[in-house]
Amino acid sequence: MRHRSAVLAVALLTLASLPAASVPASAAGSDLDWPCVQILVPTLSSGQIWPGDPIEGKEGDWRDIPGTEPVLKQLLDRRLDPEQEQAAIDRFADQLEADRAAADRNAALTALFAGAFDALNQERGQAILAIKRYAHQQRVLLDSIDAALTRFQTLPADAPEAAALREEIAWRRRILDERRRNQTALCEQPVQLEQKAGRIARDIAARLD
Numbered sequence: 001m002r003h004r005s006a007v008l009a010v011a012l013l014t015l016a017s018l019p020a021a022s023v024p025a026s027a028a029g030s031d032l033d034w035p036c037v038q039i040l041v042p043t044l045s046s047g048q049i050w051p052g053d054p055i056e057g058k059e060g061d062w063r064d065i066p067g068t069e070p071v072l073k074q075l076l077d078r079r080l081d082p083e084q085e086q087a088a089i090d091r092f093a094d095q096l097e098a099d100r101a102a103a104d105r106n107a108a109l110t111a112l113f114a115g116a117f118d119a120l121n122q123e124r125g126q127a128i129l130a131i132k133r134y135a136h137q138q139r140v141l142l143d144s145i146d147a148a149l150t151r152f153q154t155l156p157a158d159a160p161e162a163a164a165l166r167e168e169i170a171w172r173r174r175i176l177d178e179r180r181r182n183q184t185a186l187c188e189q190p191v192q193l194e195q196k197a198g199r200i201a202r203d204i205a206a207r208l209d
Contacts (some may be wrong), residue, residue: 032139033132036187042128044121044194046114049201052106052208055114062115065108067095075116075200076123078192085196086203093207102209113204117197124193131186138179145172 034040046055062068074080074088092112096105148169155162 031132033135035135035138035183036131038187038191040128042125044117044124044197046117046201049198050113050117051201051205052110052113055110055117058111058114059118060115061107061111065111067092068108068112068115072112072115072119075112076119078196082199085199089200089203089207093204106208109204109208113201116200120193120197120200124190124197127186127189127193131190134179134183134186138176138183141172141176141179145169145176148172 031040062072071088071092075085080088089112093105093109096108100108148165152162152165152169155165
């Protein structure tokens with residue numbers, strides 16, 4: 001009986017200690033599949049970080065500018081640190097200054113940012129979708145623990161099914177704990193991509209005429 005009480009206590013503690021966004025009463029708003037403490041912003045707006053000309057409709061202009069593609073690929077590489085990002089932009093801008101008039105340089109730099117921002121926004125959107133799928137799986141797992149706990153409470157302590165349910169609840173709890181630890185890193189991904197877009201905007205804008 002003491003072991004049974006311990007199982008119930010642990011299971012109830014698991015349910016009670018979950019973040020509010022992981023259960024059907026999200027503190028983040030009406031989206032029950034958004035578990036992060038960060039406010040959900042599905043799509044970034046370039047106007048909030050880019051002081052240059054509007055980039056709407058210019059997302060693919062970089063394809064017509066020789067030498068832009070390798071720079072864009074570099075900027076989108078997550079392994080690049082901020083100093084390397086700035087160095088890549090400066091090399092590109094220096095080459096433009098040697099080869100083009102001021103108006104053409106600004107157009108090329110704007111095209112570079114438009115391509116980078118569009119790609120980062122799409123990548124960020126995919127990261128958000130992945131977080132929502134992850135959170136939905138969390139809620140399904142939580143519901144399964146709740147159902148197993150409810151069933152466990154109806155069984156005699158010495159029933160064979162009770163022993164199996166004890167193991168099942170403990171196993172699912174371990175999975176849930178592990179997923180909760182991983183959730184923090186997942187929630188940081190959209191933030192990191194937003195910060196990267198901001199850095200790139202700032203560094204490119206600094207080279208505009």
